[in-house]
Every structure is written in C-alpha cells, then in structure tokens.
Amino acid sequence: MIFPRLFxxxxxxxxxxxxxxxxxxxxxxxxSPEDGISEDGIDFYVARARGGFGMVGVGIIDSFQFxxxxxxxxxxxxxxxxxxxxxxxTELKAAGTLAFAQIGLRRIWSLHEMLRKPKLSEFSSAEIxxxxxxxVDTATRAxxxxxxxxxxxxxxxxxxxxxxxxxxxxxxxxxxxxxDRRAAFPLAIVRGIREQVSADxxxxxxxHGAEFLEGGYGLDTAMRNADRLARAGVGLFNVAAGxxxxxxxxxxxxxxxxxxxxLSNAIKRAGVPAxxxxxxxxxxxxxxxxxxxxxxxxxxxxxxxxxxDPDWPNKAMAGxxxxxxLCIACNECLDSATxxxxxxxxxxxxxxxxxxxxxxxxxxxxxxxxxxxxxxxxGLQAAITAAERGHEVHLYExxxxxxxxxxxxxxxxxxEPLAAFLTWLxxxxxxxxxEIHLGTAVTPELLRESAPDEIIATIGATPVLPDIPxxxxxxxxxxxxxxxxxxxxxxxxxxxxxxxxxxxxxxFIAKLHELDRNLIAHLExxxxxxxxxxxxxxxxxxxxLLGRNRRIGTGLGPATRWVLVHELTVDGVDxxxxxxxxxxxxxSVVTTxxxxxxxxxxxxxSVVICAGYQIDPxxxxxxxxxxxxxxxxxxxxxxxxxxxxxxxxxxxxxxx
Ligand SMILES: Cc1cc2nc3c(=O)[nH]c(=O)nc-3n(C[C@H](O)[C@H](O)[C@H](O)COP(=O)(O)OP(=O)(O)OC[C@H]3O[C@@H](n4cnc5c(N)ncnc54)[C@H](O)[C@@H]3O)c2cc1C
Ligand SMILES: Cc1cc2nc3c(=O)[nH]c(=O)nc-3n(C[C@H](O)[C@H](O)[C@H](O)COP(=O)(O)O)c2cc1C
Ligand code: SF4
Numbered sequence: 001m002i003f004p005r006l007f008x009x010x011x012x013x014x015x016x017x018x019x020x021x022x023x024x025x026x027x028x029x030x031x032s033p034e035d036g037i038s039e040d041g042i043d044f045y046v047a048r049a050r051g052g053f054g055m056v057g058v059g060i061i062d063s064f065q066f067x068x069x070x071x072x073x074x075x076x077x078x079x080x081x082x083x084x085x086x087x088x089x090t091e092l093k094a095a096g097t098l099a100f101a102q103i104g105l106r107r108i109w110s111l112h113e114m115l116r117k118p119k120l121s122e123f124s125s126a127e128i129x130x131x132x133x134x135x136v137d138t139a140t141r142a143x144x145x146x147x148x149x150x151x152x153x154x155x156x157x158x159x160x161x162x163x164x165x166x167x168x169x170x171x172x173x174x175x176x177x178x179x180d181r182r183a184a185f186p187l188a189i190v191r192g193i194r195e196q197v198s199a200d201x202x203x204x205x206x207x208h209g210a211e212f213l214e215g216g217y218g219l220d221t222a223m224r225n226a227d228r229l230a231r232a233g234v235g236l237f238n239v240a241a242g243x244x245x246x247x248x249x250x251x252x253x254x255x256x257x258x259x260x261x262x263l264s265n266a267i268k269r270a271g272v273p274a275x276x277x278x279x280x281x282x283x284x285x286x287x288x289x290x291x292x293x294x295x296x297x298x299x300x301x302x303x304x305x306x307x308x309d310p311d312w313p314n315k316a317m318a319g320x321x322x323x324x325x326l327c328i329a330c331n332e333c334l335d336s337a338t339x340x341x342x343x344x345x346x347x348x349x350x351x352x353x354x355x356x357x358x359x360x361x362x363x364x365x366x367x368x369x370x371x372x373x374x375x376x377x378x379g380l381q382a383a384i385t386a387a388e389r390g391h392e393v394h395l396y397e398x399x400x401x402x403x404x405x406x407x408x409x410x411x412x413x414x415x416e417p418l419a420a421f422l423t424w425l426x427x428x429x430x431x432x433x434x435e436i437h438l439g440t441a442v443t444p445e446l447l448r449e450s451a452p453d454e455i456i457a458t459i460g461a462t463p464v465l466p467d468i469p470x471x472x473x474x475x476x477x478x479x480x481x482x483x484x485x486x487x488x489x490x491x492x493x494x495x496x497x498x499x500x501x502x503x504x505x506x507x508f509i510a511k512l513h514e515l516d517r518n519l520i521a522h523l524e525x526x527x528x529x530x531x532x533x534x535x536x537x538x539x540x541x542x543x544x545l546l547g548r549n550r551r552i553g554t555g556l557g558p559a560t561r562w563v564l565v566h567e568l569t570v571d572g573v574d575x576x577x578x579x580x581x582x583x584x585x586x587x588s589v590v591t592t593x594x595x596x597x598x599x600x601x602x603x604x605x606s607v608v609i610c611a612g613y614q615i616d617p618x619x620x621x622x623x624x625x626x627x628x629x630x631x632x633x634x635x636x637x638x639x640x641x642x643x644x645x646x647x648x649x650x651x652x653x654x655x656x
Contacts, residue, residue: 002319003285005292006300010054012236012275013202015148017054017098020292020299021313022277023306024206024238025059025102025151028344028353029072029337036061036081037074040343040356042088047357048306049095052313055299056092057204058085059102060153063138064131068110070341076101076141085145093146100204101142103135104153104160111339119170120162128175128185131159136192139201149202150193152186152234157244160186161208164225165243166217179221183228190232204236205229209263212242212250219263223270230274238277238301239264249563250280253329254414258287265296277301283326283417285316307333307346310357322427325349326420331559332643339558347643348421350381350650361654364389368453368656371396372434373442373623376404378634378645379458380425385653386454387432394452395434398441402426404460405635406642411483412504413511414567444626454656455627457620458649461613461635466496470584471609479505479610489541490605494589496581497610498547500555503564505610506545510571513539544574544602546591552577581607613639 001007007019030041037058049056061074076085085101092099109118139150154160162168163185169176176182190203207226210218226237241250241260250260264278278297282288288300305312308327315324330347337344337353346352355361368391372383375397387393401407403422410418429436440446447455463478465471477487479501495506515523515536523529545552545568552575553561568575576591582599583590589604615636624630631652634645 001317002321003289003316006285006289007317010275010298012055012098012149013200015098015202018096019052019054019313019317021053021288022055022238022299022301023048023053023057024277024279024301024303025057025153026303026307026344027060027073027106027337029070029342030344030353031072031074033071033075034080035084036076037084037088040353041074042084042091043356043358044353045088046091046095047310049092049097049099050358051306051310052317053097053302053306054313055098055100057100057102057151058088058147059151060106060158061101061103061138061142062106063103063134064105066105066108068107068113072341072343073106076103076138076145082141082145085142085147089146098148099146100149100151100202101139101145101147102151102153102206103138103142104158105131105135106153106158108159108162120168120176121170125173125175132185132188132192135189136196139193140197143197143201149204149236150197151204151206151238152189153206154186155206155208155240155243160189161243164208164217165211166221167211167213167215167245179217179224183225186229187232190229190234194233202235203233204238205234207237207239207267208243209239209241209260209267212246212248214247216243219266222263223267223272226267226272226274227270230272234274236275236277236299237264237267237272238279238299239267241280251329251331251334252414252560252563253417254563255281255329257284258282258291261291261296264291265294268295268297275299279303281329283329285312285321285324304329304333307344307352308348325424326417328417328421330418331557332641334559335557345643345647347641347646348424350647354647361385361389364391364656367391369450370394370454370456370656371442371447371450371452372456372458374404374458374460374634374636375399375402375436375438376458376460376634377406377422377425377642378649379404379456380429381646382456382458382633382649382653383434384425384428384432385650386656387429387434389653391454391656393434394437395429396437396440396442398439400439402436402438405480408480408483409642412508415504442623444622447623447626452627455623455630456649456652457623457630457632457636458634458645459616459619459636461615461639463609464611464614465609466581466611468581468583470589473584473586473607475586475605476584476607476609479608482608483508487606487608489608492542492544492603493606493608494544494546494581494602494604495608495610496546496589497612498545498549498552498554498577499610499612500553501612502545502547502610503553503556503568505608506543506573507564507567507571509541509608510543510568510573512541542574543572544576544604546579546581547575547577548580548594550578615639
C-alpha cells in the first residue's frame, strides 16, 4: 500500500479504529432546533464515514444557548435529539467509523459583541458552574445516543479556549488569575464527565498549540495544559494552531502544507500521556503519511479536506491520490458557515451543504449534445457534471489553453494552492470524456451549423478601463496583464483599485523580485547572502496602492482579507485609501482625496488598473442570435467569486 501508516489500524480505548484519518468537528449549520441534527446533516456525516474516515466528529454540539445561537447549530438537549443523533451514530458505525461528539460552548459572545472586546469577569461563578454542568449533561446525552467518544471544543473561540486564554480571561478567582486557574474550567468539565457520565469513555480535546497572539500563551503553556488535562482523563489531543483572534494566519493558502504539525510533535515529545492528532493545512496524503512516519503524531486531522472531498481516504487508500479534490484554503466554507451563519458551502465541491453526497447526480433522461462555450473553471464544472450524467459534451475555448481567469487568481504570492483545483477540473473533464476544442472561438455560425441541444456560455468578463485622461498611454496596463506576465513594469508603480484584485496585484508586484525565504536561508547558511543582498533589494518595485474607499480589500472574504492587508504593510506597499486616480501623465499620476477633493501628484513609471470586470453583453447577444435558449453562467452572468458560478454550473448541468 502506498500510504501504510495512514491506513494502519489504531486503538481508542477498547475500540479498534480502521485508520489514522480523523474528520474533526465542523460547524456547518446543518443542525436543527427540533431534531438536533437535520437529515442533510446526517447525510453529510455518513458520506464522510463511507468515504473512509477512521473517526468522524459530529458538532460542535452547543451545550448552552446564549441567545445569539444560530438556528443551524447542532444541539442535543432532549430525548428527541438523542433519538435522531442515535440514528446518525448507528449509520456512522455501520460505515465502519468511530463516531465522536464534539461538545462545548460555541460562542459566549456573538461576533458583533466581540468587537467591544468583552471580558470573562462579566460573569458570576454561578453562571460558570451552570455552563460546566450543561456540558457534562450534554455529554451524558451524547453517550445515550451511542457516541463512542466525547470531544471537547477547546479551540476556535469557544468558551473553553476563552477560559484558557492569557488575553481574554481577566478573572482572579477559582476560574482565572494564573495558568493553573485558567485551566480550571476544562478540568472541571473533564472531571464532571468522568464522575457523572462514565469513568472510561474516551475523551478528546481540541487544543491550541499556542495562542499566537500578543500577550497570549505559547507552546510551553499548551504542553503543561495538555499534561494537566491528560492526567484528568483526556486520551487524545487534536492540536490546532492559533485561536479565533490569532494574529498568525493558519488557514490561508500561504500557510505551508502541514506547516503547523510541529505543534503536535512538541506536545508528543513532552511525554503527555495521550494520543495526538496533527491538524491544520494538511491536505495531501503524501504529507499526512510523512507526519506519521516522522512520529510527529498518531492521527491526522482533516477538516476542510473532508469538506472538499468526502472520499479523500478511500481515494488515498486506492492509490488514486491525484483524483482527490484538494482543499485550496480559500475559506469560503468558513465565511459561509461561521461568519454569515449560513449552511456550509465549498468552492471546489458544489454538492457540499447543498445536495446529499451519498449519491451522485442522477443519469440524464436522454443523451443530449451539450456545448460549453469557455474553458474557465465554471465552464469546466458544467462540462464535467453534464458528461458525468451521460451527455455528449463539447467544451470550446478560444485560447490554446484552459483555465480562463482562474489562471490569474492563483498568480499572486501565496495563492499557489488554488492551482490544484484547475488541475483537478482538467483531469476530471478528460476522464469523463468531455471533448475539448482548444483555440476555437465559438461564433454564431458554429452554433447554427452544429445545432447542439443545450448551450452553456461561460465566456467570462473583460477588465474595466476607467475613462480618465491618460488611460491610453503605453505604460498603463491591467492587473490581469501584470499577473499573466504580459507587462513590463518600471521602478515606481501605482496600482489603482483598492478591491480584492488591487490588493492582490499590489502584493504580487511588491514581491515580484524578492527572493524566496528558503533561498535566503540557504544563502545565509553558506554565508552567501551578503554578497547579493543590496543588488537584489535594488530590483524591488516601489508600489503605491490607491483605493477610492477608506476600506481596502473589500470583496475578499473576511477570513482572507486581514492576512493580505497585513502583508501589504510588511511588504512596504504605500496604501492610499480614500484616494481616486483622476489623471495619468507620462511620469506621474494625479489622485483626488475622496473626502476633501484635494489633488496630489505621485511619480509613476507604470500604472496598473484594477478597476474590476464588466460583462460583455454584445458577445452574449451575438451568440444568442443563433441560440436564443443559451444559458449564461459564471462571470458572464454576474461578476463575483467563482463559488457561485461553480454552484450554478453544477445546478444547471444536473437539470438538463
Ligand atoms: C486577481 C484575481 C483573483 C481572484 N481570486 C479569486 C479567489 O480567490 N476566489 C474566487 O472564487 N474567485 C477569484 N477570482 C475570480 C475568479 O477567478 C472568477 O470569478 C472565475 O475564474 C470566473 O470563471 P468563469 O469560468 O466564469 O470565467 P473565465 O475564467 O473568465 O473563463 C471564460 C473563458 O471563456 C473563454 N471565451 C470567451 N469567449 C469565448 C468564445 N466565444 N469561445 C470560446 N471561448 C471563449 C475565455 O478565453 C476564458 O477562458 C479572482 C479573479 C482575479 C482577477
Ligand atoms: C466551516 C468550519 C467550521 C469549523 N467548526 C469547528 C468546530 O465546530 N469545532 C472545531 O473543533 N473546529 C472547527 N473548525 C476548525 C477545523 O476543525 C480545523 O481545526 C481547521 O479548519 C483547520 O484544519 P484544516 O486545515 O484541516 O481545515 C471549523 C472549520 C471550518 C472550515
Ligand atoms: S471552501 Fe475552500 S477552504 Fe473550504 S473546504 Fe472548500 S476548498 Fe477548502
């Protein structure tokens, strides 16, 4: 077998687990106030159990309703909830998976309340004792429902992580004041479960390896906390990176693959008497196997990778690892489920949270000839789904290559993991027999001649060029041209457009001639860096970013925006928010302050326009003359992020 460690069995208490792959709990908003968990929620977990995960975590099951709970939260408050959870557990076990319930208190404060930086001292000891009891009582019901193990939410801004925090716990009583007392809350819960619920049910714990926050605790405290908790009865720690307020990104695509596994290794090396799961940005079987080989962990935790591809384990076990639809860390899932409090969504997996994943899309009632116009990610998705259902699918792309704007989206530094989705789409399209016609622009004539039954136009959109003096000058280019390597840039560069694309393009240019950190470390380790440092620095571009709004990076998801905005500062980009580009000269630009109208002249050797994209109605209308029933999708219908277009492409391809 290609990944022998990943697929070696393990023991949790008296239960044999079939492999080392854990899907941890994820708040998906697939719960139900009436039933505790919805039918869609049940399907979601069963699909992952059938996909081969050794252990599947259900939750977070919120134990205490604070008044701002989302209606989609999982709950386990009464006997009806126990019955429905029990049905889920039976199915998970039938699929050969160990089923554990994650319980805890999800949010003491709403996201909105968090803005006023509330403190834990607002609560009385009696309230805190109530919370402990609520978690212990929920654990009792989880065991009644048949769960094999209890997991405690000790991470991600849940109450336990707030109590353990050196920053958020401002109490000075039995629940806070020093490290020992900050650990009292989870310890009281663990002891409560041991006393009231069961002396031997396996207890798991999500632990931060460090707070990664100014004034927060480090790995030394995490090791001591693990030891305290293990001695009280925790048998497995799933080690996450920083908490909800972390200032060190751990979920974005720039985080190196399995970059935070060193935290689990440190906890393991500390001799904590428990098993350890490594977590966070582990997306590929090869790196997962490597962590186990090095002895850095006993289990591998895959949260978003499980969302992206429920069959990750089965595909890895069968050696079809290049068929796995990898998570690209775009964080659309987090933004949908935990920020907007909607049902979870996944950019690369249009079925997640929207369709049952227990079955594939049904075969087409009759085989149709389907034309897809445009080979971007939306067109590819439509082509794949239509072909999977048995249609004869022809995909036309006017360029000699596939990818469309997705090729642009993964060009900025740190966005490279996005490329994996295009690789998957192209491979899958070929596997399912889509006929790909490259270098062929679809014209009304072609449509008339071929008379397809269905036409899906995913022809994308074109960059907007604002009507300002100097826009036609030679040194004015678009962000897309820069990212595709089609523009020569001078020393002083002004990027106009403070939206998501402008921020990414400014970051790209600032980093364009920088050396990779690993290469610098290599040169330094052989005393070679000093000899080249100054000349390398001279290649850097001076970048100014102009944004009309006071807030830059609008359009980026909240889970990503703060990271990119921070990186602009680190890379020395001069950000002028609230400034519009109003004129371009041969060696400078004029900007206008959006508040007081004051004009400023800035030197510029190159001007990069990132003013967004516009639909090309004329191109669509021309195609419609030959095919009035044509469907327009993706950026060709409405400009935005790819997730919506991909979901709509899937929906349409299922309906035709
Ligand atoms: C810098 C940047 C970063 C981005 N980052 C993200 C991100 O992080 N997450 C996200 O979700 N989205 C992101 N996007 C947006 C995302 O890339 C697009 O929404 C998505 O790629 C649009 O896909 P599409 O298939 O609709 O169109 P496109 O990708 O534009 O594809 C259209 C294709 O149609 C072809 N075509 C046009 N006319 C014809 C014709 N007549 N015949 C044949 N072929 C034709 C074109 O050549 C093109 O290949 C980003 C965009 C940019 C510019
Ligand atoms: C949509 C979403 C919801 C999450 N909810 C929970 C949760 O309820 N409990 C928990 O322990 N972790 C939760 N997490 C964090 C994940 O378990 C995991 O620690 C994190 O996503 C990093 O791991 P990954 O790179 O494997 O996704 C959530 C993550 C996502 C994407
Ligand atoms: S939405 Fe993006 S980050 Fe979330 S699971 Fe899917 S690919 Fe991964």
